[in-house]
Amino acid sequence: MASVPPPHKEAQGGFEERLDRIEARLTEIEHRLGMADGAAWAAAPAAEASAELPELRLPEAGGLPALAGKSLLGLAAAYLLRALTESGTLAPAVGVALGLVYALAWLVWAARTPAEEALTMRVRAFTSALILGPLLWEAHLRFQATTSWQTAGVLVLFAGMALAISWRKNQTAVALIGSLAGMLLSAAFLIRTHDVVPYTAGLLALAAAVEVSACLEHYLGERWIVAGLANLAVLLLTFVATRPPGSLEGYAPIGRTEAIGAHVALVGIYLASTMVRTLLRGFRISVFELAQAAVALGIGVWGALTVAQGHPRAVLAAGLFCGFFGILCYVVSFAFLERQSRNDRNFYSYATFGLALVLASSGLLFGAALRVLLWVVLAAAFVLAGRESGRMLLKLHAGIYASLAVIVSGLAARANVSFLGRGPHEASVAEPAMWIAAAGALAGYGFLLRSERPAHCTAVYRLASLLLGAGALWSLAAAGAVAVGHWCSAAPGTRHFCPTLLTAVLAVVAAAAGFGFQHWRREELKWMAWLLTLVATYKVFMQDLPQAQPFAIVVSLLLFGALLIWMPRLTREAARGGAPPGAAAHS
DSSP: OOOOOOHHHHHHHHHHHHHHHHHHHHHHHHHHTTOSSTHHHHHHHHHHHHHHSOOOOOSSTTOHHHHHHHHHHHHHHHHHHHHHHHHTSSOHHHHHHHHHHHHHHHHHHHHTSOTTOHHHHHHHHHHHHHHHHHHHHIIIIISOOSOHHHHHHHHHHHHHHHHHHTTTTTOHHHHHHHHHHHHHHHHHHHHHHOOHHHHHHHHHHHHHHHHHHHHTTOOOTTHHHHHHHHHHHHHHHHHHHTSOTTSSTTOOOOOHHHHHHHHHHHHHHHHHHHHIIIIISOOOOOHHHHHHHHHHHHHHHHHHHHHTTTOHHHHHHHHHHHHHHHHHHHHHHHHTGGGOGGGHHHHHHHHHHHHHHHHHHHHHHOOHHHHHHHHHHHHHHHHHHHHHHOOHHHHHHHHHHHHHHHHHTTHHHHHHHHHHOSSOOOOOOOOHHHHHHHHHHHHHHHHHHHSOBOSSOOHHHHHHHHHHHHHHHHHHHHHHHHHHHHHHHHOGGGGGGHHHHHHHHHHHHHHHHHHHHHHHOOHHHHHHHHHHHHHHHHHIIIIIHHHSOHHHHHHHHHHHHHHHHHHHHHHHHHHTTOSOTTBOSOO
């Protein structure tokens, strides 16, 4: 009897036949599409995957060890030049020249490296710096083959070369490594040799080169490093130049002309760079530029005056310099940058520098009375200009000028002693600057009261109003204190009534502020009225009660009590009065 195959064997055979037919059909389709076999189909997914992932290229044939080996061979060649120079085979000058050319060759090789080989580029640039540093160190300190000026010049040449050859392809790594090598080696030579002037000049030259690159949008990363080194070098130069001869052993002498020239160069480099980038190129001023311009101005002006030992011509030159650039900053900010809403930071920055430079200029050029007169004139002019242009910043600067005039003239101190001091009030002669400051503060705030108030008060406008209002009211109180002091001095029998009269002055000024708030609805007047009431509270308990006679104390308490009763009612009624009169419909 014949054997019958099992059912599962029959099913398996049918499944294999179906697979063979499917494979045959696929082979036929491949031949019709022009494919020899199915290898292309298998290779397609791999090709897609490789297209998605970037190819990882090793820096050189043989990988990273080969790259390191080539760098070591380069260093070995540099040490061969050193050995030949040390043995006398090569003259020191020739050895240094060959070494410099060799280091520059490595730098050029780094700049010619393809951009995708970033590691190779960095290693070659770093190798060039490693070749140059020991070479110059030995040549200058051991063989005395170069002077300090020559060494500083070589470092500037190397760093400038790095900036130049990497310019076309914007190879930041080459520029950064080359310029940093020049900067750090200059600082190291300055510290080691104590020869300040050559290496400070080199650092200033490098700073100028980096700032030129920054103006053209190249290599911005190392600006703060070279700026910091240049600042420190100029500060050290100032310190050495102002020491008595022979007090600093080992340091080369520094002439006054060289020292002042370094300060002028520091200021010129960073002021010119900032103005070119913000005004000509239209860039937004950066935090670095703000900080460095301020630091450079401070070091430059202070250092030049220190080196010149306060010579009248130096003070005049510094004052005129600050005044010219202060006016220039104001003109630039309000005549040009005001229209560029996208660069508001530039507008505020230039206006702030204008304020600082004008203050510095007036402090250098004028005495107390003329300085205060200039400030109160500027305060009034800025209030009027702000009223015409609508710029709140002008009014804020007016408040700053008026407040400084009140403080510097001594008027604020006179009021503080009269109302806040615990001892008996003593009259003293009022200086002309005090009356000028008082008149200017009152005039400035008067102009502000007569100008339209914006419908939407900004923080800048509120601060300007507060400064002008506080200066005017405190000046008014101080003027009353001066009058009381003179009256008490002229009539010695009324001396015990002086505290009471001063309380009356405070009460009158506080009431005037309250009435002003009721009429103009200005918030600064309300706050100043309450602040003056608080000062009157302190004064009654610290001056009137301990010093005055009983009858005078009665008068003081009556005045103080009436003020406390009347002030809340006045401010409350004013608050119910509605919108302030004369408010502008637009900012």
